[in-house]
Amino acid sequence: MGWPLVNNVLLSLRKVTLRELISRDVVWVGFDNYRTILADPAFWDAVVRSVLFTAACAATTMVVGVLMALLLVRLPRFPKLVLSISLVLAWATPVLAATTVFQWLFDTDFGVVNWLLARVGLDTEGHSWFSTGRSTFLVAGLLVVWQAVPLVVFSISAALATVPPELDEAAVIDGATASQRWWTITFPLVRPMIGVLAFLQVIWDFKAFTQVYAMRRGGPDSSTTTLPILIYQEGLARSQFGLAAAASVVTVAILLVLLALYVRSAVRAEEVR
Amino acid sequence: MRASRRARGIQSAIALVLAALWAFPVYWMAVTAIKPRSDVVSRTPVFIPHSPTLEHLRTAIEAPGFWHFARNSLVLTIGAVVIALLIALASAWASTRYFFKGRKAFLITIMAAQLAPWEAMLIPIFIVYRDTGGLDVLLALIPLYMVMVLPFTVWTMRGFIAAVPVELEEAALVDGCSRGQAFRRIVFPLLAPGVMATSLFGFITIWNEFVFVNALMQSEPNATLPLWISAFQTVFGTDWGATMAASSLFTLPVILLFAILQRRAVGGLAAGAVKG
Numbered sequence: 001m002g003w004p005l006v007n008n009v010l011l012s013l014r015k016v017t018l019r020e021l022i023s024r025d026v027v028w029v030g031f032d033n034y035r036t037i038l039a040d041p042a043f044w045d046a047v048v049r050s051v052l053f054t055a056a057c058a059a060t061t062m063v064v065g066v067l068m069a070l071l072l073v074r075l076p077r078f079p080k081l082v083l084s085i086s087l088v089l090a091w092a093t094p095v096l097a098a099t100t101v102f103q104w105l106f107d108t109d110f111g112v113v114n115w116l117l118a119r120v121g122l123d124t125e126g127h128s129w130f131s132t133g134r135s136t137f138l139v140a141g142l143l144v145v146w147q148a149v150p151l152v153v154f155s156i157s158a159a160l161a162t163v164p165p166e167l168d169e170a171a172v173i174d175g176a177t178a179s180q181r182w183w184t185i186t187f188p189l190v191r192p193m194i195g196v197l198a199f200l201q202v203i204w205d206f207k208a209f210t211q212v213y214a215m216r217r218g219g220p221d222s223s224t225t226t227l228p229i230l231i232y233q234e235g236l237a238r239s240q241f242g243l244a245a246a247a248s249v250v251t252v253a254i255l256l257v258l259l260a261l262y263v264r265s266a267v268r269a270e271e272v273r
Numbered sequence: 274m275r276a277s278r279r280a281r282g283i284q285s286a287i288a289l290v291l292a293a294l295w296a297f298p299v300y301w302m303a304v305t306a307i308k309p310r311s312d313v314v315s316r317t318p319v320f321i322p323h324s325p326t327l328e329h330l331r332t333a334i335e336a337p338g339f340w341h342f343a344r345n346s347l348v349l350t351i352g353a354v355v356i357a358l359l360i361a362l363a364s365a366w367a368s369t370r371y372f373f374k375g376r377k378a379f380l381i382t383i384m385a386a387q388l389a390p391w392e393a394m395l396i397p398i399f400i401v402y403r404d405t406g407g408l409d410v411l412l413a414l415i416p417l418y419m420v421m422v423l424p425f426t427v428w429t430m431r432g433f434i435a436a437v438p439v440e441l442e443e444a445a446l447v448d449g450c451s452r453g454q455a456f457r458r459i460v461f462p463l464l465a466p467g468v469m470a471t472s473l474f475g476f477i478t479i480w481n482e483f484v485f486v487n488a489l490m491q492s493e494p495n496a497t498l499p500l501w502i503s504a505f506q507t508v509f510g511t512d513w514g515a516t517m518a519a520s521s522l523f524t525l526p527v528i529l530l531f532a533i534l535q536r537r538a539v540g541g542l543a544a545g546a547v548k549g
């Protein structure tokens with residue numbers, strides 16, 4: 001497992017195109033690949049897209065997930081069962097099947113979403129969701145959130161179940177409002193779980209390749225090319241292996257920085273307490 | 274939590290709406306797959322199929338290569354999961370029951386391997402496959418997939434093995450079992466639910482795998498179902514009925530496995546086997 005990673009760094013310092021691969025020449029170029037990549041506006045566009053997409057998806061997933069978990073634990077038996085089954089269905093659906101379904105839901109002529117929006121009075125008849133990068137991202141983001149929420153709901157409702165009800169009851173007697181009780185009692189107790197889940201969401205969403213790629217292959221006009229897609233296209237479609245390796249090293253570095261920021265703030269929060 | 278009756282009612286109503294929202298895409302996939310063509314391409318969606326048809330399922334199954342791709346997917350998934358399970362069983366067993374030099378290092382490596390980002394592996398792995406002639410060789414994916422699910426498999430398997438009381442095994446040894454017999458007769462039956470739960474995860478991961486098969490298998494005979502479905506527009510054009518039928522067929526095994534294994538995976542088989 002470690003070797004490919006080291007190899008990747010080495011590759012990023014070499015000129016590797018199809019020609020070098022076939023002749024098996026090793027041409028060291030130092031940091032040239034990095035210079036090329038970092039000077040390429042398309043690369044920075046992809047960075048910005050990736051970061052925004054990740055932030056939007058992870059934040060939405062967490063907020064919706066936490067709210068639904070709070071709802072789930074309060075439900076009577078029957079609605080609880082129904083909601084759980086629905087969530088498991090969304091969770092179990094293979095990513096690629098889900099991607100085709102979402103394309104069908106958002107189809108231009110016969111998609112349910114267009115029909116529904118037209119019903120509530122929006123002019124969406126014949127609206128094409130995949131003609132601009134932004135709305136393609138919206139559909140991909142909804143897909144990502146739809147599939148990610150179930151895990152968050154189940155994990156957090158499991159964590160909520162460990163919160164002793166006496167604490168809440170005592171607060172009720174003391175006259176605390178619902179939001180006071182959430183922020184001062186429940187939230188601090190489930191925060192570790194929320195932290196871990198948010199951490200995972202950021203990693204997963206940043207690396208989301210299948211959903212975005214299978215939706216429109218990074219199009220239209222490479223306006224949904226995120227970092228993983230850029231690496232794929234640069235390396236395998238254009239055979240610029242050295243450049244792709246450099247881009248992937250930068251991607252992993254960005255991910256590490258994001259995660260380090262998170263870990264640091266988590267440690268700080270721990271110290272404050 | 275003692276909410277008033279009315280609050281309860283509102284909560285339940287919201288829950289049902291959310292449930293509908295989450296289940297709808299799956300429902301819509303299944304329903305589109307069995308609707309007659311005229312209902313699929315209608316301006317006003319038909320939510321409940323009046324006259325279900327198997328037409329689209331037939332189109333999907335009879336599409337060129339469907340069975341071939343399904344077989345490829347199954348071979349890869351089962352091959353990789355079974356090998357990963359065998360290796361994981363042995364190494365999880367060794368690392369929970371015996372103390373040896375480098376045990377800690379071993380565990381840390383397993384943890385770290387779970388974090389390895391595929392973006393950084395794609396290019397080097399592609400080049401390894403190229404250099405060894407593994408490109409476009411279907412079975413060459415098995416070792417890769419096996420390695421992919423191995424860390425998680427070892428990790429969860431350790432949890433299940435740790436949950437089997439050592440006393441049971443010791444009792445078996447006292448009664449004259451060999452180490453191997455003790456494992457086969459006593460521990461393994463107790464582990465079976467764990468083995469199933471772990472294999473469920475492996476199965477889903479590989480069944481869904483798209484990134485590497487997309488990069489490493491370039492000719493059509495070596496495609497798997499995910500690749501085939503991702504190219505549905507070239508296969509079916511805008512025939513959404515057939516596309517949804519294909520997606521449903523692809524989803525079905527996963528949901529079935531979930532339904533079957535969910536129940537077995539949960540269950541404290543070993544609970545109460547030892548008197549405290």
